[in-house]
Amino acid sequence: MSTTWETVVGLEIHVQLKTRTKMFCRCTAGYGAGENTQTCPVCLGFPGALPVLNRTAIEWTVKLGLALGCEIAPRAVFARKNYFYPDLPKGYQISQYDMPSCEDGSMIVPMPEGELTVGIVRAHLEEDAAKTVHMGGHSGRIGGAEYSLVDYNRGGTPLLEIVTAPDIRSSEEAKRFLLLLRQTVVELGISDAEMEKGTLRVDANVSVRPEGSDELRTRCEIKNMNSFNYIARGIEAEAARQIAIWEAGGEVRQETFDFDAGSGTLTPRRSKEEADDYRYFPEPDLVPVEPPAEMIERLRAELSEPPAVRVVRLGKELDLDRALVLVTGGLDRLFTATVAAGADPLAASNVIANNLVGAGVDPATVDAMELAKLVSARERIPRAAFDEAIGSSGDPGFSADPFLELEVVSDASELDPVIDAIIAANPGQAAAFRAGKEGLLGFFVGQVMKETGGQADPRAVSEIVRGKLLG
Amino acid sequence: MIDTLRLTAEEGLGLIESRQVSSAELHAAYVAAAAERDEEIHAYLRLCEATETGGVPIALKDVISTRGIETTAGSKILAGYVPVFDSTVAARCKAAGMPIIGKTNTDEFAMGSSTENSAYGPSRNPWDPTRVPGGSGGGTAAAVSGGLAPWGLGSDTGGSIKQPSALCGNVGLRPTYGTVSRFGIVAFASSLDQIGPVAKTVRDVALLYSIIAGRDVNDSTTVELPEAVELPTNESLAGVRIGIPKQVWDLAGIEPGVRASFEGAVETARALGAEIGDCDLPLSFDYGMACYYLIAPAEASSNLARYDGVRYGPRVDAPTYREMVEQTRDAGFGDEPKRRIMLGTYALSAGYYDAYYGQAQRVRTLLIREHRAALEQFDLIATPTSPTVAFPIGERAADPLAMYACDVMTIPSCLAGLPGLNIPSGRSEGLPVGLQLIGSQFGENALFRAGHALERAIGFDTVPERLR
Numbered sequence: 001m002s003t004t005w006e007t008v009v010g011l012e013i014h015v016q017l018k019t020r021t022k023m024f025c026r027c028t029a030g031y032g033a034g035e036n037t038q039t040c041p042v043c044l045g046f047p048g049a050l051p052v053l054n055r056t057a058i059e060w061t062v063k064l065g066l067a068l069g070c071e072i073a074p075r076a077v078f079a080r081k082n083y084f085y086p087d088l089p090k091g092y093q094i095s096q097y098d099m100p101s102c103e104d105g106s107m108i109v110p111m112p113e114g115e116l117t118v119g120i121v122r123a124h125l126e127e128d129a130a131k132t133v134h135m136g137g138h139s140g141r142i143g144g145a146e147y148s149l150v151d152y153n154r155g156g157t158p159l160l161e162i163v164t165a166p167d168i169r170s171s172e173e174a175k176r177f178l179l180l181l182r183q184t185v186v187e188l189g190i191s192d193a194e195m196e197k198g199t200l201r202v203d204a205n206v207s208v209r210p211e212g213s214d215e216l217r218t219r220c221e222i223k224n225m226n227s228f229n230y231i232a233r234g235i236e237a238e239a240a241r242q243i244a245i246w247e248a249g250g251e252v253r254q255e256t257f258d259f260d261a262g263s264g265t266l267t268p269r270r271s272k273e274e275a276d277d278y279r280y281f282p283e284p285d286l287v288p289v290e291p292p293a294e295m296i297e298r299l300r301a302e303l304s305e306p307p308a309v310r311v312v313r314l315g316k317e318l319d320l321d322r323a324l325v326l327v328t329g330g331l332d333r334l335f336t337a338t339v340a341a342g343a344d345p346l347a348a349s350n351v352i353a354n355n356l357v358g359a360g361v362d363p364a365t366v367d368a369m370e371l372a373k374l375v376s377a378r379e380r381i382p383r384a385a386f387d388e389a390i391g392s393s394g395d396p397g398f399s400a401d402p403f404l405e406l407e408v409v410s411d412a413s414e415l416d417p418v419i420d421a422i423i424a425a426n427p428g429q430a431a432a433f434r435a436g437k438e439g440l441l442g443f444f445v446g447q448v449m450k451e452t453g454g455q456a457d458p459r460a461v462s463e464i465v466r467g468k469l470l471g
Numbered sequence: 472m473i474d475t476l477r478l479t480a481e482e483g484l485g486l487i488e489s490r491q492v493s494s495a496e497l498h499a500a501y502v503a504a505a506a507e508r509d510e511e512i513h514a515y516l517r518l519c520e521a522t523e524t525g526g527v528p529i530a531l532k533d534v535i536s537t538r539g540i541e542t543t544a545g546s547k548i549l550a551g552y553v554p555v556f557d558s559t560v561a562a563r564c565k566a567a568g569m570p571i572i573g574k575t576n577t578d579e580f581a582m583g584s585s586t587e588n589s590a591y592g593p594s595r596n597p598w599d600p601t602r603v604p605g606g607s608g609g610g611t612a613a614a615v616s617g618g619l620a621p622w623g624l625g626s627d628t629g630g631s632i633k634q635p636s637a638l639c640g641n642v643g644l645r646p647t648y649g650t651v652s653r654f655g656i657v658a659f660a661s662s663l664d665q666i667g668p669v670a671k672t673v674r675d676v677a678l679l680y681s682i683i684a685g686r687d688v689n690d691s692t693t694v695e696l697p698e699a700v701e702l703p704t705n706e707s708l709a710g711v712r713i714g715i716p717k718q719v720w721d722l723a724g725i726e727p728g729v730r731a732s733f734e735g736a737v738e739t740a741r742a743l744g745a746e747i748g749d750c751d752l753p754l755s756f757d758y759g760m761a762c763y764y765l766i767a768p769a770e771a772s773s774n775l776a777r778y779d780g781v782r783y784g785p786r787v788d789a790p791t792y793r794e795m796v797e798q799t800r801d802a803g804f805g806d807e808p809k810r811r812i813m814l815g816t817y818a819l820s821a822g823y824y825d826a827y828y829g830q831a832q833r834v835r836t837l838l839i840r841e842h843r844a845a846l847e848q849f850d851l852i853a854t855p856t857s858p859t860v861a862f863p864i865g866e867r868a869a870d871p872l873a874m875y876a877c878d879v880m881t882i883p884s885c886l887a888g889l890p891g892l893n894i895p896s897g898r899s900e901g902l903p904v905g906l907q908l909i910g911s912q913f914g915e916n917a918l919f920r921a922g923h924a925l926e927r928a929i930g931f932d933t934v935p936e937r938l939r
Contacts, residue, residue, distance in 0.1 A: 050690050
């Protein structure tokens with residue numbers, strides 16, 4: 001009898017905070033400036049330069065901690081993590097370590113089979129390293145490179161590291177958790193959390209075990225995955241690799257892999273000769289962080305309904321997947337308002353998640369009353385008019401009314417002459433259709449739509465075409 | 472003609488304010504004195520142009536960053552490094568109009584008790600040029616005692632202001648931790664480093680302290696002084712309770728002449744009305760040194776990691792990053808920083824942290840408590856500053872432990888974060904002996920009052936005999 005395996009996943013998420021200035025100095029934090037222009041003696045680690053805490057970063061850390069239901073430490077301590085690397089100008093990274101700001105939280109993830117609760121072990125604040133590019137050589141790593149370029153603009157920007165408990169059991173759960181966490185962060189206004197820009201980075205710790213067991217077997221870490229889909233695929237690939245090892249009677253070794261999404265392969269990072277020893281000790285240049293109780297209470301009062309809770313609520317009205325798309329797309333407020341203005345929920349969800357997003361309209365600029373009118377009229381008005389209306393629905397002062405007056409043409413007396421002309425002009429296709437090539441129906445409908453400037457009702461047109469050719 | 476050997480900073484300020492002399496003229500006088508005597512003393516690593524006016528010129532230890540002026544901390548690894556910013560203390564001196572005379576010699580990264588660890592050669596004691604001026608701030612102490620500066624700033628981690636002040640016959644203050652900004656100070660051990668004044672009189676020290684002390688937004692560990700600095704005027708010690716640690720009398724290695732000078736100072740204090748009693752600091756004397764030599768090197772191993780040749784300072788080119796860093800650090804650091812980097816790295820390593828660094832932190836807490844208890848009974852604690860007078864150059868250079876023993880009495884109060892003042896108590900074998908007064912946290916004014924009264928009563932002549 002073959003074993004059924006269960007995947008066990010814990011995630012480490014790095015979120016770059018979008019504070020105006022860096023974690024420990026007054027340099028501007030942000031993208032796009034020329035290399036090494038956003039630097040100063042503090043973030044370049046000049047002799048005698050001292051760190052000074054960014055108050056906003058602390059406040060935002062507390063804010064996220066509260067949103068994730070964490071205990072907020074009355075006293076958090078920064079430590080030095082010591083190692084040599086050119087991206088680390090001081091020779092150490094300042095990071096919270098054994099006394100982080102946030103501990104013991106959780107987030108619910110609505111799944112089709114019920115709610116999953118993912119424990120948040122900790123969320124702590126640290127400074128980011130500089131950006132390095134290793135030139136020459138083929139590995140893209142420092143070993144073997146001819147030379148390396150360092151941009152210290154990123155060095156010292158605030159990073160929040162969020163560590164989950166190994167509560168995730170599948171790539172799908174991981175993906176949904178990350179979508180909701182990302183949305184939480186974005187709604188708190190503390191980060192853009194964009195994987196392509198590196199303001200959101202995720203590492204996954206993966207192990208497998210026979211289903212029903214509660215042991216935790218050796219885990220491996222996967223890094224370098226730059227989209228949620230790649231993370232899901234990376235987890236699946238790693239779980240499959242481990243299952244194959246166990247089933248072949250082998251033993252999984254603790255390793256770190258880079259996931260290559262192109263080939264779907266996992267490449268082990270060169271294992272170090274010795275274990276890392278970061279020689280952590282409390283950072284003597286900083287005093288402990290003691291957030292005042294009134295600040296914590298103010299931030300707690302500012303919290304709005306979490307994304308996961310809204311997914312559960314909307315999931316009762318729609319299905320869970322649609323609810324997740326709306327909430328994690330930042331679309332659910334518009335959806336709710338549109339439905340409140342009289343639109344059918346399913347239709348509203350389709351229009352918002354597909355047409356509106358497809359047209360690149362910012363949902364925050366859309367008047368729900370007008371959108372509701374469009375949603376309700378979408379079967380009635382010409383397709384082209386509907387698309388145009390959606391495209392301009394975010395414009396200031398947009399009104400749906402002029403579009404609602406346009407009706408689709410479904411009257412056979414108006415369509416007949418057009419259809420006859422098109423059949424006459426395409427005798428070859430007409431013959432092929434009659435001979436059984438049903439797919440050509442679309443060709444004729446398309447020609448009619450084109451001829452009528454999109455005002456014909458496609459359903460009526462298909463019926464008439466079919467009748468004329470086969471009847 | 473300005474007598475740079477005798478002029479106090481306060482007198483210099485009087486001359487400037489009454490327009491009898493300008494600060495530029497004073498600056499020139501000290502530069503001229505350096506030209507005459509510094510070839511022998513080697514107090515300065517470099518002399519500076521006068522760019523400020525209105526204040527009394529000053530000497531700055533070369534761990535203090537000065538914008539546009541090379542700052543090496545006595546190390547080859549910072550040769551040619553010119554800071555783009557002023558340390559807060561340098562900025563405060565400049566704001567007070569004080570021109571910088573020069574940057575003074577120091578043991579490399581302030582690690583040492585004799586300045587023999589300077590990569591640029593030792594300084595010499597103006598009282599006897601065959602002997603050390605103490606360290607690490609031997610340059611500043613030698614400059615003040617040799618008439619090459621009216622006053623100066625040093626840095627004290629475990630005694631680097633107090634001990635050279637004792638060996639050169641100066642007054643020196645290590646302030647309460649957190650009262651003077653460390654921003655721009657080349658770090659040795661961050662939880663211990665403090666900047667403080669060295670001068671010929673307690674009033675000068677108090678005046679300079681009032682200029683540099685107070686909260687700095689660039690140093691998170693600083694605080695505002697709870698009370699303003701007062702220039703002392705009193706000549707009595709009536710009602711002042713002074714505790715003498717019992718352990719002083721049993722301490723091996725205290726020279727008889729030092730002991731005699733200390734006993735004399737205690738009798739003087741009694742005669743001025745002080746109440747003298749025994750206090751007990753057993754852990755401080757037994758474990759202070761060991762505790763210090765875990766905590767300070769641990770922090771140093773991390774603070775010195777930034778010297779990798781990547782961004783500033785000399786670089787030894789090598790085929791790989793790792794080799795470049797290794798060879799740069801090997802060529803740039805002297806033996807003492809290397810020794811302490813190794814000690815500190817070991818003390819912080821996984822598996823040793825609890826037994827060494829962690830344990831030292833626990834001991835430090837006990838030392839803080841022990842001092843607090845003693846200072847509930849007494850206003851001040853008095854000990855000799857150094858067990859010996861200035862020793863011959865080379866005598867201890869090959870024996871790190873003998874060198875470390877110089878600081879046995881200065882270290883414990885540094886670990887406790889408390890202020891300590893050295894004043895000259897007399898001479899032994901013709902060389903200055905220092906008295907250490909330790910105060911409560913933020914108790915600088917009490918130290919200044921007692922120091923001033925004792926200084927007046929003792930009447931020590933701060934000018935080296937051979938230069939009079």
